[in-house]
Amino acid sequence: xxxxxxxxxxxxxxxxxxxxxxxxxxxxxxxxTRTAICGSDLHLLHGLxxxxxxxxxxxxxxCGVVEEVGPGVRTLAPGDRVxxxxxxxxxxxxxxxxxxxxxxxxxxxxxxxxxxxxGYSHTTGGFEGGQAEYVRVPFADVGPLKIPDDMDDEEVLxxxxxxxxxxxxxxxxxxxxxxxxxxxxxxxxxxxxMTSAWLLGAERVxxxxxxxxxxxxxxxxxxVETVNFADxxxxxxxxxxxxxxxxxxxxxxxxxxxxxxxxxxxxxxxxKLQAGATTALTWTIQTVRKGGTVSIVxxxxxxxxxxxxxxxxxxxxTLRMNQxxxxxxxxxxxxxxxxxxxxxxxxxxxxxxxxxxxxxYDLFAKKKDDxxxxxxxxxxxx
Amino acid sequence: xxxxxxxxxxxxxxxxxxxxxxxxxxGIPFPDVPHQRPGAHFDERAIPQQVTTVEVLRPPxxxxxPTPVFGTANPPRGMSGRVKHLAYRYPDHxxxxxxxxxxxxxxDVLEARLERAVMPGVALTVAAGCxxxxxxxxTTA
Ligand SMILES: NC(=O)c1ccc[n+]([C@@H]2O[C@H](COP(=O)([O-])OP(=O)(O)OC[C@H]3O[C@@H](n4cnc5c(N)ncnc54)[C@H](O)[C@@H]3O)[C@@H](O)[C@H]2O)c1
Ligand SMILES: [Zn+2]
Ligand SMILES: [Zn+2]
Numbered sequence: 001x002x003x004x005x006x007x008x009x010x011x012x013x014x015x016x017x018x019x020x021x022x023x024x025x026x027x028x029x030x031x032x033t034r035t036a037i038c039g040s041d042l043h044l045l046h047g048l049x050x051x052x053x054x055x056x057x058x059x060x061x062x063c064g065v066v067e068e069v070g071p072g073v074r075t076l077a078p079g080d081r082v083x084x085x086x087x088x089x090x091x092x093x094x095x096x097x098x099x100x101x102x103x104x105x106x107x108x109x110x111x112x113x114x115x116x117x118x119g120y121s122h123t124t125g126g127f128e129g130g131q132a133e134y135v136r137v138p139f140a141d142v143g144p145l146k147i148p149d150d151m152d153d154e155e156v157l158x159x160x161x162x163x164x165x166x167x168x169x170x171x172x173x174x175x176x177x178x179x180x181x182x183x184x185x186x187x188x189x190x191x192x193x194m195t196s197a198w199l200l201g202a203e204r205v206x207x208x209x210x211x212x213x214x215x216x217x218x219x220x221x222x223x224v225e226t227v228n229f230a231d232x233x234x235x236x237x238x239x240x241x242x243x244x245x246x247x248x249x250x251x252x253x254x255x256x257x258x259x260x261x262x263x264x265x266x267x268x269x270x271x272k273l274q275a276g277a278t279t280a281l282t283w284t285i286q287t288v289r290k291g292g293t294v295s296i297v298x299x300x301x302x303x304x305x306x307x308x309x310x311x312x313x314x315x316x317x318t319l320r321m322n323q324x325x326x327x328x329x330x331x332x333x334x335x336x337x338x339x340x341x342x343x344x345x346x347x348x349x350x351x352x353x354x355x356x357x358x359x360x361y362d363l364f365a366k367k368k369d370d371x372x373x374x375x376x377x378x379x380x381x382x
Numbered sequence: 383x384x385x386x387x388x389x390x391x392x393x394x395x396x397x398x399x400x401x402x403x404x405x406x407x408x409g410i411p412f413p414d415v416p417h418q419r420p421g422a423h424f425d426e427r428a429i430p431q432q433v434t435t436v437e438v439l440r441p442p443x444x445x446x447x448p449t450p451v452f453g454t455a456n457p458p459r460g461m462s463g464r465v466k467h468l469a470y471r472y473p474d475h476x477x478x479x480x481x482x483x484x485x486x487x488x489x490d491v492l493e494a495r496l497e498r499a500v501m502p503g504v505a506l507t508v509a510a511g512c513x514x515x516x517x518x519x520x521t522t523a
């Protein structure tokens with residue numbers, strides 16, 4: 001089969017690899033019909049996630065058709081259309097039982113930090129990813145969601161990660177009716193955090209980024225107020241001024257470890273004196289009102305980062321964070337899409353064949369051609 | 383800053399507030415009341431164990447045994463593989479582990495580049511050698 005292959009920092013190619021096989025009775029093999037590139041893949045691409053091995057295949061956002069199932073699979077059969085959460089979870093361990101699918105104890109052999117994840121380095125279990133023609137899906141009865149016949153692949157594709165992630169980000173922010181919410185990062189995750197903040201009843205939502213085209217997109221797509229931090233001398237003071245001088249009630253970090261905005265942070269991140277830049281995260285803590293909540297969905301790596309924890313402590317903040325427990329949100333968010341509350345596929349700006357993955361990575365990583373989200377097409381559905 | 387007009391969000395956002403009630407939020411309570419998740423028709427202790435012939439490194443936090451499923455992509459190899467062996471001797475709360483993995487990544491990239499550069503190099507040398515030999519045979523014959 002054809003699959004994306006990591007060749008070292010800033011370089012991916014498309015190569016031939018053996019087709020995946022059933023390796024466990026609860027496995028399925030899925031023929032991928034749509035797969036997307038995520039901001040998280042950029043951290044891999046830039047060599048920032050530990051134990052990303054040369055030759056591995058990325059891709060944790062995908063949907064497709066079940067091709068084959070292992071002897072222990074009961075609820076799926078060949079021919080079923082499915083969208084697959086990025087977390088690989090058993091559904092029965094201590095963590096899964098509590099809905100913490102992202103923290104499953106039975107799928108990540110290489111560390112105790114998180115569950116297994118498709119195509120996300122050996123730090124999350126060394127599984128091959130979905131930016132390929134076929135992919136192995138473990139615990140096939142637990143993760144995948146069958147796609148209703150009346151919905152097309154692209155309508156539900158983002159249930160695999162970024163819509164649930166944005167929603168969980170808003171949920172963890174503890175939004176109540178009347179709250180003012182600031183979202184750092186107007187990428188795909190940030191956009192879904194903004195739309196979700198409305199669903200939860202926010203009264204004002206403000207997006208912060210430094211790319212004008214993305215802020216413009218956020219105004220149109222998520223109907224939020226926007227501010228470009230590059231135009232501001234002090235983004236923290238400005239945001240506080242615009243929110244009654246107190247600061248917003250809830251702030252969401254949808255940026256992660258490759259944040260711009262501070263040379264010192266970038267340098268420390270590059271030199272590996274910390275696991276990436278914490279510029280956006282620092283701003284969230286400084287911006288939110290006292291007693292407010294900071295919700296972190298941007299990804300940060302181990303082992304440590306510089307953070308103004310004393311500011312958080314003295315302001316009495318609540319900090320919430322996790323990888324997204326995707327499966328928990330899928331049925332609920334599917335209904336929001338069906339009802340027309342959220343036009344999930346509306347964020348797709350680029351569709352390319354799998355063979356053009358290197359170009360898609362370039363577009364998305366360098367934010368070229370007003371790129372918001374790239375979708376790769378290995379196989380068409382029908 | 384770009385502000386939006388005076389209309390209340392309820393008037394301009396479809397679905398606004400539909401999950402305002404916390405009982406409508408799928409992630410609450412966090413953590414959830416423990417229960418077996420939909421689709422999971424098996425007992426945790428009865429999950430079959432995946433087996434493989436591929437080398438899969440297992441850190442001390444997995445000393446109790448391998449997880450029932452795991453990935454088998456890109457087994458450790460070369461110098462970078464040796465450093466990975468060392469890295470996975472340390473549990474994930476030690477910085478050492480991550481620093482060694484960082485080193486092994488750089489080695490992995492270097493080894494792959496060398497392979498790419500050397501393989502055509504070897505092929506070229508062999509081809510050139512054959513040519514020279516052939517010419518010799520031709521001219522001496
Ligand atoms: N928790 C999870 O489960 C989960 C899931 C998916 C993605 N993520 C993470 O979410 C983050 C965003 O993902 P994405 O796909 O939207 O990526 P993206 O790269 O498209 O978006 C990030 C945006 O942040 C902006 N930005 C950079 N520095 C900033 C700063 N200091 N302040 C405000 N904005 C800034 C960038 O210009 C960009 O528009 C990534 O770190 C990704 O790994 C987490
Ligand atoms: Zn993702
Ligand atoms: Zn589990």
